[in-house]
Amino acid sequence: MAIAAAELILVREGFAGLSMRKVADAIGYTVGQLYLVFQNQDELLAIINERTTDAIYGRLRDAAESRSEAGPRLRALAGAYIEFSQQHCHRFRMLFEHHLPPSMQPRPSAELRIKRMFELVESTLAPLLPDASPARLRQTAATLWSGVHGIAALAVSGKFKWAGDSDPRRYSDQLVGTFVAGLDVKT
Amino acid sequence: MAIAAAELILVREGFAGLSMRKVADAIGYTVGQLYLVFQNQDELLAIINERTTDAIYGRLRDAAESRSEAGPRLRALAGAYIEFSQQHCHRFRMLFEHHLPPSMQPRPSAELRIKRMFELVESTLAPLLPDASPARLRQTAATLWSGVHGIAALAVSGKFKWAGDSDPRRYSDQLVGTFVAGLDVKT
DNA sequence: CCGCGCATCTGGACACTGTTCAGTGACGGG
DNA sequence: CCCGTCACTGAACAGTGTCCAGATGCGCGG
Numbered sequence: 001m002a003i004a005a006a007e008l009i010l011v012r013e014g015f016a017g018l019s020m021r022k023v024a025d026a027i028g029y030t031v032g033q034l035y036l037v038f039q040n041q042d043e044l045l046a047i048i049n050e051r052t053t054d055a056i057y058g059r060l061r062d063a064a065e066s067r068s069e070a071g072p073r074l075r076a077l078a079g080a081y082i083e084f085s086q087q088h089c090h091r092f093r094m095l096f097e098h099h100l101p102p103s104m105q106p107r108p109s110a111e112l113r114i115k116r117m118f119e120l121v122e123s124t125l126a127p128l129l130p131d132a133s134p135a136r137l138r139q140t141a142a143t144l145w146s147g148v149h150g151i152a153a154l155a156v157s158g159k160f161k162w163a164g165d166s167d168p169r170r171y172s173d174q175l176v177g178t179f180v181a182g183l184d185v186k187t
Numbered sequence: 188m189a190i191a192a193a194e195l196i197l198v199r200e201g202f203a204g205l206s207m208r209k210v211a212d213a214i215g216y217t218v219g220q221l222y223l224v225f226q227n228q229d230e231l232l233a234i235i236n237e238r239t240t241d242a243i244y245g246r247l248r249d250a251a252e253s254r255s256e257a258g259p260r261l262r263a264l265a266g267a268y269i270e271f272s273q274q275h276c277h278r279f280r281m282l283f284e285h286h287l288p289p290s291m292q293p294r295p296s297a298e299l300r301i302k303r304m305f306e307l308v309e310s311t312l313a314p315l316l317p318d319a320s321p322a323r324l325r326q327t328a329a330t331l332w333s334g335v336h337g338i339a340a341l342a343v344s345g346k347f348k349w350a351g352d353s354d355p356r357r358y359s360d361q362l363v364g365t366f367v368a369g370l371d372v373k374t
Numbered sequence: 375c376c377g378c379g380c381a382t383c384t385g386g387a388c389a390c391t392g393t394t395c396a397g398t399g400a401c402g403g404g
Numbered sequence: 405c406c407c408g409t410c411a412c413t414g415a416a417c418a419g420t421g422t423c424c425a426g427a428t429g430c431g432c433g434g
Contacts, residue, residue: 019420030384032423041421096344097284114346142347143338143358143365150337151330157283159301160329171330175366178330182369206391217413219394228392 002027002037007048007091015094020044045098046107052091053113059084060120070127071180077124078148078172085152086168093156121145128183140183147175189214189224194235194278202281207231232285233294239278240300246271247307257314258367264311265335265359272339273355280343308332315370327370334362 005026010018020041024031038044063080067073085092100106122141129137154160155168192213197205207228211218225231250267254260272279287293309328316324341347342355 020422021420031421032384033382035422036383096340099344111348139357139361140365143361146337146341146358147334147362148337149341150333150335150339152337153283153340154333154336157286161298170326171333174326174330175334178369179362179365180369181372182365182367185368185372207393208391218392219413220411222393223411 002029002034002044003047003051006044007051010048010090010094011088014090015097018045042100042104045094046100046110048091049095049098050107050110050113052088052095053110053117055088055091056081056084057113057117057120060117064120064124070124071177073124074121074144074180075173075176077121078176079169081148082152082155082168082172085156089156092152096153118142118145128180144176144179147179148172151175189216189221189231190234190238193231194238197235197277197281198275201277202284205232229287229291232281233287233297235278236282236285237294237297237300239275239282240297240304242275242278243268243271244300244304244307247304251307251311257311258364260311261308261331261367262360262363264308265363266356268335269339269342269355269359272343276343279339283340305329305332315367331363331366334366335359338362 002023006018006023009022009026013022020031020034023029023044024034034044038047059080060077063076064073067076118138118141121144122137125141125144126137129140132140151168151171155166155171160166160168160171189210193205193210196209196213200209207218207221210216210231211221221231225234246267247264250263251260254263305325305328308331309324312328312331313324316327319327338355338358342353342358347353347355347358
């Protein structure tokens with residue numbers, strides 16, 4: 001399958017080294033044939049990104065099931081996200097660094113997957129905010145998860161190098177822990 | 188100057204539309220001449236990124252001076268960061284989405300600038316953690332700032348669209364506010 | 375078994391990218 | 405006036421995404 005070959009190239013050579021000709025060569029196809037299957041390169045990349053989103057979601061779900069209490073569960077979620085970003089840094093980076101041209105709108109299935117991920121965070125966070133309105137719960141989940149994502153993004157970019165300690169798990173644990181503690185204060 | 192022209196193209200056409208030929212044409216140079224000034228395209232982009240970092244630093248410093256109390260000051264810092272990312276989304280995106288090839292190591296001045304930015308956050312955070320060790324202070328600053336960066340990054344990518352409320356300032360205020368409240372709990 | 379029609383696929387072509395470098399031109403000293 | 409040196413040019417190379425005229429193969433009617 002073309003998608004599998006493309007993912008292999010992505011993992012091995014990174015986002016910039018992923019060209020249509022390489023994918024075609026890898027599976028014995030012709031470039032032209034590839035354009036009969038995919039509308040253009042962006043569609044292929046978008047499909048890979050959806051698969052990456054699925055993979056992340058799977059990791060998060062597994063991590064959530066490993067703990068029952070809300071606090072540790074959130075920490076496990078964040079840790080799984082960080083870990084995925086480190087292990088599959090090229091796939092992770094492409095997911096957030098590749099942008100569709102304005103002429104192409106994202107496929108609806110892609111937005112569904114993002115929504116599903118946020119909802120997982122939301123439902124994990126819910127027990128900690130029993131009295132919050134749905135809107136507030138959603139906003140809080142988005143805030144916390146953006147923070148976790150920021151740690152993953154900067155870690156993957158190597159911007160933490162200046163700090164002697166470069167284990168991003170420590171940052172995510174501290175972020176989730178402190179944020180949750182702060183939530184308790186306000187209730 | 189070539190850099191100014193390149194920044195103009197970047198702002199108008201985005202990161203992907205910034206080619207050496209366009210820069211050369213814009214200032215009446217020849218491509219070859221550009222390669223006498225810059226070693227390659229990556230160096231030009233790296234220089235622009237340094238200027239972007241400077242611009243962000245300036246905004247943060249101004250924002251820090253507008254408030255005296257630590258809490259509001261941190262909120263102002265985060266707000267300025269978010270605002271910059273929205274106003275100069277293309278420059279902001281290139282700063283974090285363009286990666287030097289492994290063969291090129293970053294210029295030392297670039298790392299200095301990043302360090303300077305983190306130190307600004309650190310010194311603003313210091314009054315809230317009077318008893319913390321320098322290492323812990325540094326880690327806490329990195330954690331908080333990564334979170335703020337995550338909000339900016341996701342907002343610029345349009346990943347917040349699914350949430351009805353898309354004003355990223357609200358997220359940053361909540362993140363900083365809750366995080367600081369959480370810090371108080373632990374002391 | 376032959377010949378025709380159709381769908382499928384191919385490989386080259388086009389416009390673009392970063393990068394290099396042989397050659398052209400201008401300018402100044404003898 | 406001639407020659408040397410230097411700056412500069414624009415063409416060339418290898419790569420990219422994308423498209424399409426034409427070849428190629430395949431099935432079916434005769």
